[in-house]
Amino acid sequence: xxxxxxxxxxxxxxxxxALCFTLQLGSAPLFDGDEGRAAVTSWTMWxxxxxxxxxxxxxxLLTEPPLFYWLQALSSAVFGLDEPGFRLPSSLAACVWMxxxxxxxxxxxxxxxxxxxxxxxxxxxxxxxxxxxATPHALMNLWVTLALLDAYRWSENPRRSxxxxxxxxxxxxxxxxGFAAVLIPILVTSIYFAAGGRLSAARPxxxxxxxxxxxxxxxxxxxxxxxxxxxxxxxEAFVLHQWGGLFPEGNTPTSSSPMAFLGTLPxxxxxxxxxxxxxxxxxxxxxxxxxxxxxxSWLAVVLVVFSLPGAExxxxxxxxxxxxxxxxxxxxxxxxxxxxxLSPLLGFAALAAAYxxxxxxxxxxxxxxxxxxxxxxxxxxxxxxxxxxxxALFLVLSFAxxxxxxxxTGEALLxxxxxxxxxxxxxxxxxxxxxxxxxxRQAARHAAQHDLPxxxxxxxxxxxxxYRREITPHRPPEAGEWVFSRxxxxxxxxxxxxxxxxxxxxxxxxxxxxxxxx
Numbered sequence: 001x002x003x004x005x006x007x008x009x010x011x012x013x014x015x016x017x018a019l020c021f022t023l024q025l026g027s028a029p030l031f032d033g034d035e036g037r038a039a040v041t042s043w044t045m046w047x048x049x050x051x052x053x054x055x056x057x058x059x060x061l062l063t064e065p066p067l068f069y070w071l072q073a074l075s076s077a078v079f080g081l082d083e084p085g086f087r088l089p090s091s092l093a094a095c096v097w098m099x100x101x102x103x104x105x106x107x108x109x110x111x112x113x114x115x116x117x118x119x120x121x122x123x124x125x126x127x128x129x130x131x132x133x134a135t136p137h138a139l140m141n142l143w144v145t146l147a148l149l150d151a152y153r154w155s156e157n158p159r160r161s162x163x164x165x166x167x168x169x170x171x172x173x174x175x176x177x178g179f180a181a182v183l184i185p186i187l188v189t190s191i192y193f194a195a196g197g198r199l200s201a202a203r204p205x206x207x208x209x210x211x212x213x214x215x216x217x218x219x220x221x222x223x224x225x226x227x228x229x230x231x232x233x234x235x236e237a238f239v240l241h242q243w244g245g246l247f248p249e250g251n252t253p254t255s256s257s258p259m260a261f262l263g264t265l266p267x268x269x270x271x272x273x274x275x276x277x278x279x280x281x282x283x284x285x286x287x288x289x290x291x292x293x294x295x296x297s298w299l300a301v302v303l304v305v306f307s308l309p310g311a312e313x314x315x316x317x318x319x320x321x322x323x324x325x326x327x328x329x330x331x332x333x334x335x336x337x338x339x340x341x342l343s344p345l346l347g348f349a350a351l352a353a354a355y356x357x358x359x360x361x362x363x364x365x366x367x368x369x370x371x372x373x374x375x376x377x378x379x380x381x382x383x384x385x386x387x388x389x390x391x392a393l394f395l396v397l398s399f400a401x402x403x404x405x406x407x408x409t410g411e412a413l414l415x416x417x418x419x420x421x422x423x424x425x426x427x428x429x430x431x432x433x434x435x436x437x438x439x440x441r442q443a444a445r446h447a448a449q450h451d452l453p454x455x456x457x458x459x460x461x462x463x464x465x466x467y468r469r470e471i472t473p474h475r476p477p478e479a480g481e482w483v484f485s486r487x488x489x490x491x492x493x494x495x496x497x498x499x500x501x502x503x504x505x506x507x508x509x510x511x512x513x514x515x516x517x518x
Contacts, residue, residue: 005111012115013102017095020122020421021131025091026083027426028433029441029463035134036463039086042072044471052225056462057474062230062237066222067175068136081466086134093139094131098122100142101322104149108291109329116329116414120275123417124325125348126268126318128424136176137315143173145322147185152294154205155193163204167211171218178238182215184301184319191297196290262303265324268317271345271416272328278335279327292330295323332410341409342402345416349398352428353391356382369487370503374435377502381435390427394419437463439502443484444468446499447506454482454506457515458489461504476515482508490515 030036041056045066054061054069071089079085098118106114121127130137147169154162166185173181186206193202205211226234266273280299283292302320335341359382364375381387397419401412444467447454456464456474464484465472477483482498483490484506494510509515 009111009115013099013118016118016122016418016421017098019418019425020128021091021094021098023425024430025087025132028083028430029437030083030086030134030466031433031437032440032461032463035086036461036466038069038072038134038136039076039466040462040471042069042086043076043081043466045069046073046077047471052222052229060230062226062234063178065175065178067172068139068177071139072134081469083134086466087132090131090133090135090138093142094122094127097131097138097142097145097322100145100149101325105326105329109326112410113329113332116332116410117325119414119417120269120272120325120328121321123421124268124272124321125270125420125424126315127321128421129429130315130318132425132429135315137318140173140177140181141318141321143169143176143181144184144319147173147181148188148298148322151185151189151192151205152291155189155202155290155294158204160210163208163211164214166205167208167215168218171215174219175222180305180319183305184298187301187305188294188298191301192294195287195293195297264317266344268321269324269328270348271342271420272413273344274341275328275332275335275413276324279324279331282331282334283327292327295327298323332413333408336409338409338412339402342398342412342416345420346395346398346402348420349391349395349423352423353395356388356391359383370489373487373501373503377439378435381431381438384431387427387431390423394423394427435502439499439504440464441467442501443499443504443506444472447482447484450498452482452498452506453480454484456484459484459486459504477509479511480508482506 030039037056041054041061041064044055045051048055051066051070051073054064054066068089072086075088076082076085079088098121101121102114102118105117109117122131127138130141147166150162150166150169153159154166170182170185189202189206190199193199226238265276269276280296283289283296286292287296299320302317306316306319356379359375359379362375365371398416401407401415401419407415440461440463444464446452448468448470454468454472455477456472457476461484472484484504487500487503487505491509491513492505492507493513495513496508497505498508499506
């Protein structure tokens with residue numbers, strides 16, 4: 001029989017996971033860019049039967065490992081070619097990531113702090129977004145977190161099982177997003193042991209023959225097959241050009257400051273921005289504490305590694321989020337001024353409530369049909385009764401958390417996390433997605449319903465293929481074909497229009513119309 005405390009803990013974690021990562025996964029259309037591209041890539045993999053090399057629009061993605069696409073392809077095949085099917089792998093990864101942190105902290109910090117760590121992780125703005133998106137970022141965070149928490153466990157009590165698990169997680173990580181899954185654990189472990197004057201003690205872990213053998217057993221087959229199939233093109237793309245996934249495609253290495261990268265941290269961990277800064281400062285003052293030293297070493301490595309390529313993105317900073325959430329739980333009672341602690345929540349709520357009014361009164365270029373149409377749809381999406389009432393309630397409750405004294409500081413922070421997770425998942429993300437992606441979904445379903453031969457041109461909208469249930473070529477139209485594009489990008493004189501909304505148009509060009517090179 002489970003004890004009452006165990007049942008309460010389990011109920012809390014289930015509720016938190018449901019609210020932050022699984023509730024209404026299909027409430028928002030897929031975002032074009034990362035989500036649409038990933039969905040089309042995994043769907044192409046499943047249809048073609050080529051599970052070795054991810055492809056997008058017929059182009060081999062030599063910079064991207066396949067593990068996430070395997071999981072996404074399987075999920076969409078089982079649960080359908082819809083938003084929940086494509087987002088489920090990230091949702092499950094985020095849930096396991098949260099439970100991993102909780103289990104680690106419960107044995108070292110107690111149940112109360114472990115609950116706080118789970119909340120800080122799940123409700124932070126960037127985590128609540130990637131945990132509900134059809135992208136590999138949540139899965140990569142899971143592998144890096146599992147690897148480094150096992151490295152810390154090994155430092156406490158060297159065991160073969162823990163040692164092998166570290167290499168297992170690194171192998172799965174490199175098959176998810178590349179070399180960062182190996183570089184970060186190795187650097188963090190080395191720096192942590194060196195800072196404690198025990199670098200020699202880390203050698204059995206970092207130079208483990210059986211560990212590296214397991215790593216190669218799991219990861220080398222894919223790399224070997226890619227070398228056989230693509231040769232030097234794979235080496236140039238994956239290793240030389242993209243540094244094995246250390247920075248996004250299309251960027252080139254540049255120099256950047258880790259402190260400048262750190263400046264994005266307050267946005268990543270809203271509504272806990274102030275607490276995060278306080279926690280890092282207090283952990284630095286208690287550097288001799290092994291857990292604090294380990295957490296700061298982890299965060300510092302992520303800041304330095306990803307600032308050097310000069311392609312800083314919030315999801316990269318999140319690879320150092322787990323230790324930050326641990327430190328936040330450690331020092332959550334340090335700052336007693338509730339107004340200061342909850343000011344990020346109050347500011348976020350005020351911006352969310354004011355945003356619709358800014359949309360209504362902002363000036364838009366009247367000569368640009370695309371901007372006019374997108375501005376109109378954004379205003380429509382953010383002035384629905386659901387969003388307006390949700391934003392107003394969010395603001396009122398945020399203010400109430402600042403003034404009501406029945407909750408102590410730690411409880412108020414946890415309540416702030418639940419409050420923001422509710423608003424982001426049920427109101428904000430659906431409104432943003434509708435303002436940007438609803439026309440793509442509606443146009444694609446219209447084309448599918450009427451069996452129109454369609455091409456996509458002069459726009460990057462990979463989710464169009466997902467909602468049309470057919471891979472749609474990206475090229476100029478041939479005679480008799482329809483075109484999905486953005487307003488103002490292509491000649492539409494004399495065209496037959498099937499759908500037009502929010503800056504997008506589905507039309508059949510007039511005979512003889514010449515299309516510009518994209």
